[in-house]
Amino acid sequence: MQVNRLYSVLLVTALLGGGVGTTLAADAKAADPKVVEVQKMIDGAEKARKKAASVDSEWRDTGKFIKQAQAALKAGDYDKAMKLARKAEDEGNLGYQQGVSQQELHLPSYLKY
Amino acid sequence: MKKLLNRVAVLAIAGTVSMGAQATTPEEDRNAFNKLYKWRFSGVPMEEFVNGAYAIDPIGRENWEAIEEFPPYEPFIDEGEVMWETPFANGKGYKDCFPDGPAIAGNYPHWDKEQGMVMTLPLALNQCREANGEKPLKYKKGSITNIVAYTAFQSRGQVTNVVIPDDDPRALAAYENGRKFYFTRRGQLNFSCSTCHLQNTGMKVRTEILSPTLGQTTHWPTYRSKWGTVGTLHRRFTGCNKNIRAKPFKAQGEQYRNLEYFLTYMSNGLELNGPGARK
Numbered sequence: 391m392q393v394n395r396l397y398s399v400l401l402v403t404a405l406l407g408g409g410v411g412t413t414l415a416a417d418a419k420a421a422d423p424k425v426v427e428v429q430k431m432i433d434g435a436e437k438a439r440k441k442a443a444s445v446d447s448e449w450r451d452t453g454k455f456i457k458q459a460q461a462a463l464k465a466g467d468y469d470k471a472m473k474l475a476r477k478a479e480d481e482g483n484l485g486y487q488q489g490v491s492q493q494e495l496h497l498p499s500y501l502k503y
Numbered sequence: 504m505k506k507l508l509n510r511v512a513v514l515a516i517a518g519t520v521s522m523g524a525q526a527t528t529p530e531e532d533r534n535a536f537n538k539l540y541k542w543r544f545s546g547v548p549m550e551e552f553v554n555g556a557y558a559i560d561p562i563g564r565e566n567w568e569a570i571e572e573f574p575p576y577e578p579f580i581d582e583g584e585v586m587w588e589t590p591f592a593n594g595k596g597y598k599d600c601f602p603d604g605p606a607i608a609g610n611y612p613h614w615d616k617e618q619g620m621v622m623t624l625p626l627a628l629n630q631c632r633e634a635n636g637e638k639p640l641k642y643k644k645g646s647i648t649n650i651v652a653y654t655a656f657q658s659r660g661q662v663t664n665v666v667i668p669d670d671d672p673r674a675l676a677a678y679e680n681g682r683k684f685y686f687t688r689r690g691q692l693n694f695s696c697s698t699c700h701l702q703n704t705g706m707k708v709r710t711e712i713l714s715p716t717l718g719q720t721t722h723w724p725t726y727r728s729k730w731g732t733v734g735t736l737h738r739r740f741t742g743c744n745k746n747i748r749a750k751p752f753k754a755q756g757e758q759y760r761n762l763e764y765f766l767t768y769m770s771n772g773l774e775l776n777g778p779g780a781r782k
Contacts, residue, residue, distance in 0.1 A: 446758065448750040449691050481691070492687045495679075500702055503527060503535045 438482025583653025
């Protein structure tokens with residue numbers, strides 16, 4: 391019975407694994423300073439992704455990288471999680487910069503009026 | 504003059520479109536597009552642009568003409584007709600929402616003043632369903648494409664005639680947002696719609712010839728061999744956004760509806776020939 395409970399908790403955790411933010415598993419390991427550090431990086435990436443989205447300029451895979459980072463963190467693969475989080479944060483920042491740079495309409499010179 | 508004043512008012516509202524040389528009217532935009540494509544494809548008659556890449560690619564055209572002999576979209580039209588004829592659970596049906604019959608594609612997209620938004624055909628069909636207690640259909644594939652295929656087929660021969668009414672500055676703002684979307688670079692590849700379909704139209708990307716924007720809206724839904732089924736215009740937008748590694752927007756969300764408004768306006772004067780078939 392107990393074991394069953396444990397399994398269902400694990401299952402739920404795995405299912406939620408796609409989600410972003412602090413999860414059950416991360417909570418359980420929260421005492422580990424490394425986990426806290428990586429989670430912070432992932433949260434930073436998520437913030438950058440949202441910033442890009444706020445100017446309609448999110449890139450295709452940024453959210454996917456964040457989910458993968460979260461999953462890697464849960465699996466204890468900190469290096470992989472950090473790498474993915476860094477990549478996602480870069481993409482978020484670049485997407486935002488791109489969106490801001492495009493805020494003004496510039497009709498291209500090859501279109502002749 | 505009134506047009507100009509309207510435009511100034513809209514610019515003040517929108518705030519994102521720069522003034523001066525960029526302040527062009529929709530008609531000026533359309534003429535500039537026409538001019539570019541006429542110059543780029545000088546041998547192609549205007550009415551041919553409804554055939555997309557096949558208007559400018561003789562080899563692709565041969566394959567396409569063979570496909571059109573046994574149109575792969577036909578079963579979807581038939582299914583759509585059944586949907587049109589079948590009453591909802593409450594006894595009413597599409598016919599009650601659209602009393603003029605199924606040949607209505609030429610009325611879309613249009614500015615819906617009451618709702619303050621661009622109304623598209625798939626959205627109108629779903630609003631009809633919801634008003635009658637039915638669940639809305641998904642917007643990219645599935646049975647929405649049947650009913651749209653049926654209405655498209657019934658509407659063949661109608662002429663694209665998108666109107667941007669003078670009496671509501673929000674309509675022009677929606678058009679301008681769509682235009683802005685079209686020229687905005689997005690995604691990791693930093694491409695805009697215009698990079699491919701205006702600047703590089705006629706060039707090849709992998710195995711595909713980039714079609715002109717002119718005529719891109721006349722033939723939806725479209726059977727795509729790559730999809731193995733029929734999909735909507737907004738599904739195609741999604742694909743083009745993903746190809747440049749940008750996160751796509753919601754089908755029938757504001758961005759894509761405004762884009763459709765602008766894009767369809769560019770094709771004003773061209774005949775509707777949906778459903779279509781493409782590679």
